[in-house]
Amino acid sequence: MMTERIRKISRFVTLFLISFILFSLSLPAFAGASETETTPYFERDSYGLPIRNHAEDLPAWYPEDIEGFVEYHDYNAPRVVDIADIFTDSEEEAMREKINGIIDETGYDVVIYTDSNTYGFNKEMYCYDFYDFCGYGLGDEFSGMILFVCMNPNDRGWVATATGDIEDDYTEDTANEMDDQLYNFMAAGKYGEGVLDWIDNVYTLYTTGSPFWPEWFPEDFEAFERSHNPESPRIYDDAGLLSGTEKEDLELKQREIAEKYGIDAVVHTTAHSYGMNDDDYADCFYYYNGYGLGENYDGILLTVFAGEYPRTTVKAYGAGESHLTEVNYDRLLSQTSSEIEDHNYGYGMKRFLNNVEHMERTGRVNKTAGSWFSRLLLALGIGAAVGGISLYKAKSKMETVRAAFNADSYLNGIKNITPVEDSFIDEKTTRTKIVAPVYSSSSHSSSSSGRSTYHSHSHGSSGRSHTSSSRRF
Amino acid sequence: MDNSRFIKEHECPACGGSMVFDPEKGKLVCEYCGTEYEIKEEKKSEAPVEAPAEAEAETEAEAAAEAEAPKGPEIEGFDFTKFYESAELKTGDELPVYRCKSCGAEVIAAGEEASLTCPYCTNKIVLTDKMAGNIRPDGIIPFKIPKKELKAHLENFYKDKKLLPKDFFSSSKMDRVTGVYVPFWLFSGTLSGNFKFSCSNVSTKEENSYKVTTTKNYRVERAADVGFTDIPIDASDKLDDKLMDSVLPFDKEEIKDYSADYLAGYAADRFDVPGKQLQGRADGLMKRTVKGLVEASLAGQYTKVSPGSSSMNASDVKVRYVLFPVYVFSIKYGKKSYGFAVNGQSGKVVGQLPTDKKVSRMYFLTRFGIISAAIMAVSLISYFLGGAL
Numbered sequence: 001m002m003t004e005r006i007r008k009i010s011r012f013v014t015l016f017l018i019s020f021i022l023f024s025l026s027l028p029a030f031a032g033a034s035e036t037e038t039t040p041y042f043e044r045d046s047y048g049l050p051i052r053n054h055a056e057d058l059p060a061w062y063p064e065d066i067e068g069f070v071e072y073h074d075y076n077a078p079r080v081v082d083i084a085d086i087f088t089d090s091e092e093e094a095m096r097e098k099i100n101g102i103i104d105e106t107g108y109d110v111v112i113y114t115d116s117n118t119y120g121f122n123k124e125m126y127c128y129d130f131y132d133f134c135g136y137g138l139g140d141e142f143s144g145m146i147l148f149v150c151m152n153p154n155d156r157g158w159v160a161t162a163t164g165d166i167e168d169d170y171t172e173d174t175a176n177e178m179d180d181q182l183y184n185f186m187a188a189g190k191y192g193e194g195v196l197d198w199i200d201n202v203y204t205l206y207t208t209g210s211p212f213w214p215e216w217f218p219e220d221f222e223a224f225e226r227s228h229n230p231e232s233p234r235i236y237d238d239a240g241l242l243s244g245t246e247k248e249d250l251e252l253k254q255r256e257i258a259e260k261y262g263i264d265a266v267v268h269t270t271a272h273s274y275g276m277n278d279d280d281y282a283d284c285f286y287y288y289n290g291y292g293l294g295e296n297y298d299g300i301l302l303t304v305f306a307g308e309y310p311r312t313t314v315k316a317y318g319a320g321e322s323h324l325t326e327v328n329y330d331r332l333l334s335q336t337s338s339e340i341e342d343h344n345y346g347y348g349m350k351r352f353l354n355n356v357e358h359m360e361r362t363g364r365v366n367k368t369a370g371s372w373f374s375r376l377l378l379a380l381g382i383g384a385a386v387g388g389i390s391l392y393k394a395k396s397k398m399e400t401v402r403a404a405f406n407a408d409s410y411l412n413g414i415k416n417i418t419p420v421e422d423s424f425i426d427e428k429t430t431r432t433k434i435v436a437p438v439y440s441s442s443s444h445s446s447s448s449s450g451r452s453t454y455h456s457h458s459h460g461s462s463g464r465s466h467t468s469s470s471r472r473f
Numbered sequence: 474m475d476n477s478r479f480i481k482e483h484e485c486p487a488c489g490g491s492m493v494f495d496p497e498k499g500k501l502v503c504e505y506c507g508t509e510y511e512i513k514e515e516k517k518s519e520a521p522v523e524a525p526a527e528a529e530a531e532t533e534a535e536a537a538a539e540a541e542a543p544k545g546p547e548i549e550g551f552d553f554t555k556f557y558e559s560a561e562l563k564t565g566d567e568l569p570v571y572r573c574k575s576c577g578a579e580v581i582a583a584g585e586e587a588s589l590t591c592p593y594c595t596n597k598i599v600l601t602d603k604m605a606g607n608i609r610p611d612g613i614i615p616f617k618i619p620k621k622e623l624k625a626h627l628e629n630f631y632k633d634k635k636l637l638p639k640d641f642f643s644s645s646k647m648d649r650v651t652g653v654y655v656p657f658w659l660f661s662g663t664l665s666g667n668f669k670f671s672c673s674n675v676s677t678k679e680e681n682s683y684k685v686t687t688t689k690n691y692r693v694e695r696a697a698d699v700g701f702t703d704i705p706i707d708a709s710d711k712l713d714d715k716l717m718d719s720v721l722p723f724d725k726e727e728i729k730d731y732s733a734d735y736l737a738g739y740a741a742d743r744f745d746v747p748g749k750q751l752q753g754r755a756d757g758l759m760k761r762t763v764k765g766l767v768e769a770s771l772a773g774q775y776t777k778v779s780p781g782s783s784s785m786n787a788s789d790v791k792v793r794y795v796l797f798p799v800y801v802f803s804i805k806y807g808k809k810s811y812g813f814a815v816n817g818q819s820g821k822v823v824g825q826l827p828t829d830k831k832v833s834r835m836y837f838l839t840r841f842g843i844i845s846a847a848i849m850a851v852s853l854i855s856y857f858l859g860g861a862l
Contacts, residue, residue, distance in 0.1 A: 386844045391840075398634055410701045415700070418695065420667065427687060427688065
């Protein structure tokens with residue numbers, strides 16, 4: 001009896017054990033590969049960062065053996081690490097909530113890190129290494145973005161970095177747009193607000209490929225059907241550069257051009273290019289706002305990108321292109337942009353419309369008085385040079401009496417020049433450093449017009465590629 | 474002293490008139506009856522002059538003085554001391570007096586004058602003693618351009634001189650044109666020299682973001698032997714050296730044996746330039762040529778050549794004493810006199826010319842205005858045509 005009972009229990013236990021083992025092995029199939037990948041075990045510091053063997057002068061998460069470092073995903077690592085303590089508790093909580101939502105929805109990581117010490121590294125390298133060695137990034141490409149705010153009083157600024165699938169979306173224009181917006185907050189000391197706004201922009205970037213979109217941009221642009229829209233304002237001062245009077249004046253001129261020449265002359269000011277290059281932005285603005293007259297949407301568009309260093313672009317469409325020769329284009333752009341760059345917005349735009357009107361009427365854009373003056377100076381200079389050379393030659397002809405200089409004309413063919421000595425005395429060598437722009441091995445660095453410093457596809461100590469922008473505040 | 478025996482007057486055997494050398498015909502022509510006579514070539518009694526060998530000291534004192542004398546000129550070998558001994562220049566008191574065979578007037582000729590016109594009867598007189606013996610010319614290039622053609626050559630000369638005052642040749646006063654045989658020394662020989670240089674070769678390359686410049690320095694010496702033939706040096710102090718240099722070249726293929734007949738109707742001077750002056754000029758001309766040749770030979774071997782010391786020595790020196798034909802005259806314009814010379818063989822005209830400031834200004838302004846206006850016109854046309862200019 002006893003033996004029979006034991007046999008039954010053993011059979012049950014065996015079955016249970018086999019079932020348990022089989023159940024454990026089947027867990028990755030239900031939960032997805034990434035979730036069954038276990039985070040390596042680390043001791044963690046008070047911020048939740050891993051503690052590993054490290055050099056004395058480096059942070060505890062920095063591995064001593066970089067060569068032997070194995071990449072990993074740390075799902076348990078904190079996504080907001082405020083070592084510099086610049087956020088309030090509620091701000092931190094709000095950030096964590098937003099980030100979790102983004103991760104769940106997009107599968108891309110977002111990390112916020114503040115510190116006052118970069119342990120001798122430059123900010124970019126320190127940011128890359130923090131992201132890589134603390135196990136941040138999701139998916140096979142460790143995709144995600146990190147914002148590192150350095151509060152070192154001697155080097156205050158931030159680095160925003162994109163890794164993996166996000167790298168190509170984080171263009172220089174996009175980076176500058178996002179940094180421009182963040183700068184307004186950081187310079188005012190509104191760190192928490194700024195970072196929360198930045199996280200929102202990252203979400204838009206992840207979901208649409210651009211951090212923000214203009215209000216005129218259709219939500220479903222793929223389904224958009226082009227049509228004329230006479231209601232769209234022809235003087236679209238989105239950046240608020242014009243006074244009421246200037247705007248009225250320009251509208252009057254614009255109407256005059258449209259009535260006389262059938263050309264829709266449009267002037268647009270904006271503070272953002274929304275991650276697009278200037279030409280693409282102008283094309284989109286013209287297209288989606290229904291500008292242009294006639295079946296070919298004839299028109300010409302001046303776009304002014306406001307900012308510390310304003311830019312202008314001129315694009316023509318349909319019949320508007322017929323008079324916009326290269327010469328006319330150069331004159332239009334140079335005359336307008338010279339005023340815009342001096343922040344004479346109203347005057348510059350009025351000049352643009354006047355030049356368009358002249359161009360439609362005569363086929364050419366007027367040269368400026370300055371241009372004619374330069375041409376006159378050039379003509380006078382060349383005239384003086386020719387006159388001077390002619391006078392010199394005429395004076396030379398007057399000099400008929402000259403002493404003989406040598407006896408070259410009386411050589412009789414006997415000419416022997418023989419080497420007697422060619423003794424080497426000494427040799428001197430000088431080395432001068434060639435000053436050239438410094439580029440990292442596979443990255444392009446640029447500082448666009450005094451805005452963010454942009455590094456495309458740079459490498460951290462782990463060798464992984466990152467694209468970043470940085471700015472001081 | 475009666476020096477009549479040295480006077481040669483060219484008297485026409487037909488009419489007794491005065492004969493002069495006609496450049497067009499190359500003969501003696503009577504100024505009155507036009508009879509023509511061939512030039513008689515005079516027998517050469519002396520061989521062409523060679524540079525004397527080193528003079529032997531006549532006394533011990535002279536030898537000591539020579540030894541103590543300062544170092545000789547850079548070019549050795551030209552020593553005309555003995556040469557000039559036979560042609561001493563006489564002082565005013567010693568000037569010889571000649572009696573004109575035509576009118577009997579007494580004529581004094583300056584030391585170097587060998588041909589002149591009697592101031593009383595305008596008879597052409599050639600003083601044969603000035604061109605005889607050791608100082609007889611080795612050759613002469615007879616005048617080829619007659620006086621009547623001078624005007625055409627002169628017009629050709631100043632037609633492209635745009636800065637000349639408009640009335641220079643019309644309202645100025647032209648002095649008498651004198652055809653004169655100018656004495657020249659023609660030097661031939663070989664100039665040998667040693668030339669020292671400091672040379673270097675510089676190379677640069679880029680190495681590990683450094684520009685590396687290497688300079689190798691050398692001590693260089695070259696020996697040169699360069700031959701010259703017939704370098705003309707004007708031997709008359711009366712005529713401006715620059716003017717005589719400018720009137721060259723003369724075609725030496727046309728040098729004929731000397732005959733006093735060629736001098737008839739023209740002035741002629743014997744040499745009067747001291748030897749040292751001569752040496753300095755010849756020295757300078759040949760040295761510059763030889764130096765230039767040697768430096769040019771180094772240009773391909775070294776990137777930088779700095780000349781050092783040099784020494785030169787002439788050898789196989791031969792000198793010919795030849796008379797070249799030159800017309801000389803001056804033009805008075807304003808308060809100044811401008812000297813001219815015309816090559817009596819080729820017609821080449823040289824001379825000092827005044828520059829009119831107003832004309833110069835207008836010359837400049839005209840060209841300045843035309844070019845400036847043309848550029849502006851092109852710009853305007855291009856603008857209206859929609860071009861980029």
